[in-house]
Amino acid sequence: MSDVVWSGEWVAGRLDLRLSGEGLRDLMGLALRRNPKRAHLLVSRVLGKHIPESPATVYGVGVRLGRRVRELLGDGLAAQAVVLGYAETATGLGHSVADGIGGVSCLHSTRRRVAGVATAGGFEEEHSHATSHLLLPEDPALLEGDGPLVLVDDEFSTGRTVRNTIAALHRRHPRGRYVVVALTDMRSSDDEAALEKFAAELGARVDVVALASGGVSLPADVLERGQRLVAEAEAAVEPPQERSAAVPAARPPEPERVELRWPQGLPDGARHGFTPAHRARLEDALPAMAGRLAEALTRAGTVPGPGTEPGGTAAPRVLVLGCEELMYAPLRLAAALEERLVKAAEVRFSTTTRSPVLALDDPAYAVRTALAFPAHEEAAGTPDGDAAQGTRYAYNVAPGADGRRRFDAVVVVTDSASDTPALHAPGGLLSRLAEHTDRVLLAVLPSYVPLRQPLRGPDFSSYAPQDVGWLLQDMSHTQLEAPTEEREEAIQSGGAHYAESLPVEYQPSPEYERLFHSALEASAARVARAVGTVTEAVLAERGAATNARPGDGGKGGDRAARRRPVLVSLARAGTPVGVLMRRWARHVHGLELPHYAVSIVRGRGIDANALRWIAAHHDPADVVFVDGWTGKGAITRELADALEPFEGFDPGLAVLADPGGCVRTYGTREDFLIPSACLNSTVSGLISRTVLRADLVGPHDYHGGKYYRELADADVSRHFLDTVEARFGEVRTGVADDVAALLASDRAPTWAGWRAVERISEEYGIGDVNLVKPGVGETTRVLLRRVPWKVLARRGAGSDLDHVRLLAEQRGVPVEEVGELPYSCVGLIHPRYTRGATGADGRAAQ
Known part of the structure; x- marks a missing residue:
């Protein structure tokens, strides 16, 4: 053994702990936990949690493990895998393993509750100080496949946590293959047998991939010994001097904020899922973000400018410090910074943690120093700025008694949910760091808040669930209606926008109802012909049309080669038209077109969060916006303006009737009665017009809408759809002629x-x-x-x-x-x- 003292000797000697296994001492040291359930902690040197390490080393270890998983599974199975990392320790490791496998999505468990996000599962970690893990994928389908599930943790000790996880997930979505990945496999032979028995009972295969394996031999009274050692060590430390209550702690200077320009809409981690497309966006953005960090460090005087060598005998030391579960993004930023400053600075990476560990400034002990500070993460369901309760820690960041491990600058990378007053307060993380380094810099990533899945009938609207997904939030239990006269006065006086309230729903008289039904009967074929014309025009324009005429059931077209338009109707007048277009495509061509309804408000624009959801689930180039009719073209112009900030969306609007001459894609330009215009919610799935009000719609919310369940007896929404669809057969020939004439004509908007x-x-x-x-x-x-x-x-x-x-x-x-x-x-x-x-x-x- 070399002259370097192993950082596990102090604990091993006092606990009579024996570590067996080749290479384990090079990977880890030992420390004592402040945890009544477990006495010791295996402290990894390559995890980037308790010990600052080269980010290239930390990331490289995870990637290497991922490549071993791909070799184990083979390329075919590996491509179907999903990676699940454990919070908080293995969130970055899980990401890195997914990168090593290549082309797969990952998710990590979390202890942060996120308001409005449904839980897709959870499990317990018995030995942990914080036992509950939540699974909060944005897309529930992420865990519903039958491909291999790869579970990643830093240490595979007994296997109980893994068995709990697999059991919980297997009950919901059984699969035949699991792979457990860890830096170290420390199971006993009994633990290995327990996993084999568990897999056999499950009817699944469970493989284990680890960087190193071995075992830990512990005395029977290890818990009592550990607790006694912790108490003795803490008693030997001089208590800090008490500050007089009359002298408040000084507020530290605000750190320099580094604007990374994190890509818009890119998740800050895998708490809600991280896809290969997300990784590609991150890879593209990393060099520029690392450049901005380097520039900030140069301005701070920590590292020399480009083209100059560092002065003095040693390169400056820079720590990039992530926060708890936020490991992967800070790790990748640190690795990119390390590559950029390869000759100008020594870059290290670690993260804060919830885990309470005893610190001893001894070379034979793995955790030399500890900075304790109040939790600064915003607690779910509390007002902005209220932090979750508890104490957090940063280990081996303070230099210790000899000062040789001092960092010249610390770059804290956190998310916006953790950028609270507690972070900046005296005694907070930034304050504690400022006591031990020359410069503290702060980079804040926008906390990714997943958008809710579309609402569907029968829970929201009387439409069939496959007809339309509503990208709205349900405000059914909020009082939004106001008398018509009050609304008009407020709108015209500038006191309120029309979208901030709802009119009282019109209750038709018997005479008016009879008029609706007679109008529907008289115009159903005309509406059907316009529906067919606009749908066929969309299919032709988007390269999705078959080689067949609309009368032969879609035979002769290569369906596999066709792109599918995604219909996005403007709620609510466009929604019945979108449903009918979807039905025409299925009825005539056998195409199942996705259809969503979104809100657009004159003067306020389109629902940006709804577009974000659509862009995350479909190619924006496939999206076709649908409305019922054009008037003077105000919404047509509003749509074009609203889409300018968004990449890939075509601002063209497809409408049933275009009497205003405002669009290129339409069923007719005649101004005729579309019966769905005669009524309000009772012909539109019982959904109100949309609502946009600042006190009800937050930055991560969809616009609102109400479901008038109480009007079900008067609902004619499906009757309207079915009546029009029943006429599809008789109008097919006419539609074919109309489409041919339409596509051959000059369709340029006239704005007449x-x-x-x-x-x-x-x-x-x-x-x-x-x-x-x-x-x-x-x-x-x-x-x-x-x-x-x-x-x-x-x-x-x-x-x-x-x-x-x-x-x-x-x-x-x-x-x-x-x-x-x-x-x-x-x-x-x-x-x-x-x-x-x-x-x-x-x-x-x-």
């Missing part, structure tokens, strides 16, 4: 509707185009939701306007027939509306 609206606004002295609502659908909305002034009807318009005339009569709104009008009708809202200026019938005074 916008010009007409500007003319009407000026002619009627309105002065605000937003108060002019052109087309049958928009006029109906005015009569149902707003305080209308009058309706302009094109002279000679027929039964398409029967329901408009009835609504106008019920509300006492005059209908004025005009000659030159590109729409069947136009609804006008008076620009000077106040409740005090209305008559008994609710009309605005003229």
Whole structure:
């Protein structure tokens, strides 16, 4: 053995502990736990948790283990694997193993509860000071496959934790192959037999891959000895001087914040899953982020600038310090920084921990120094800035008595959920570090908050679950409705946006209901033909059309080679159209098109979180936005503007009817009655229009919507869909002709509707185009939701306007027939509306 003292001698000698196994002493030392369940701690030198180490070494060990797993499984099985790392110690190791396997996703367990994220499982770690592990994947399907599950921990000691994990997951999603990966396999022969028996009972194969293996021999009274040693060691340490209560602790200077420019939407770790696509984005961004760290260290005077050698006899020492479960991102940043500063500085990596360990400044002991500080992680369900309870530790960061291990600078890498006042307070982590180094820098990664899965019927909406997934949050139990007159006054006065409240749902009279059903019967074939035309146009434009005409059931097309458009309807008027387009694609071509409904709000834009979810689950290039009709084109323009910050999405809009001449993809440009415009929620899956209000919709929330379950008896949503779908067969030939003519024509938007609206606004002295609502659908909305002034009807318009005339009569709104009008009708809202200026019938005074 070399003259270097092994950092496990102190514990081994006093506990009569014997370590057997080749190479184990090179990988680990020993320390004493402050834990009544276990006396000793195997302290890894290559994990990057308790002992600062070269980040290239820490990362390389995990990658090497991952490559051994790929060799064990073979390329085919390895490609189907999912990696699960254990919190907190093996979160970075699990990531690194996944990188070594290559092309697989990983997840790590967590002890951080995340509000609004469903738990996909959990298990207990009996010997730990913090026993409960949660599994919070963003995509539940991550754990539902039948490929190998690779479980990664730093130490495989008895196997109980692994057996608990496998048992819990196997009950939900059985699979035939598991692989356990650890730095060290320290199981006894009895433990090995227990795992073999467990696997046989499970009917699965469990393999073990470890960097080194061996055993630990312990005396029977090891717990009592360990607790006695801890008590004696702590008693021998001089207590810190008490600070007078009259002299408050000084607040440390704020560290320099380093803006890494972490890629937008990239998870900060695998708490909710980390995919190969995420890894590719991280790899692309690492060099630039490491460059920004290096520049900050140069500004701080820690490392020399580019092209200069470090002064003095030794290169400056820089520690990159992660926080608890946040290991992988800081590790990769540290490795990239180490590569960049290869001649300018000595870079080391470690992380803070929850684990209470005794510190002794002795070369024969693995944990020489300890910095204790209050927890600074934001606790789930508490106000911003409230930290979780408890004490956290940073080991071997303070230099100790000899000062030879001192760091010239420490770069703390944490996430935004941990960037709380407790982090910056006197006695907090930053303060404690500042006592032992010249410079403290802080880099904060945005905490990744997974978005919820789409809501589906019957829990949300009366549509079938396969018809549409609603990317909304359910506000069904929130009072959002306000009287129409109050809403109108608030909207026009600038006191509130129209999306901040909901109108009281219109309850149709028996006469109006009869009008809806007769209109549906009369126009079903016309709607079906427009649905077929716009769907076929989308399939052709997106390269998904078959070689067959729409009448032959889709024969003759190479379905496997086709891309599938992803329909994203603008809730809620676009949603019935999206459902019908999806049904046409299935009915005619056998295509199952994904369909989601998202919120877009005039003046506020599209729901960015909904787009983020879609982009994470589909290629944005496949997305087709769908709406019911165009009026003057305000939403068409809103959509184009809202999509500018997002990569890959086509801002084109596909609509059933485009009387305003605003889009290229449409079923018709005639302004005709689409029966779904006649009613509100009762023809739209019982869903309200969408809500966007700052006190209800946070930065990680979808826009809101309500499910009016209480209106189920009046619901005609499925009846509308089924009635139109029943006419698909008779219109197929006409659709084929329409599509051929459409694709051969000049479809450039004319914006004729916008010009007409500007003319009407000026002619009627309105002065605000937003108060002019052109087309049958928009006029109906005015009569149902707003305080209308009058309706302009094109002279000679027929039964398409029967329901408009009835609504106008019920509300006492005059209908004025005009000659030159590109729409069947136009609804006008008076620009000077106040409740005090209305008559008994609710009309605005003229």
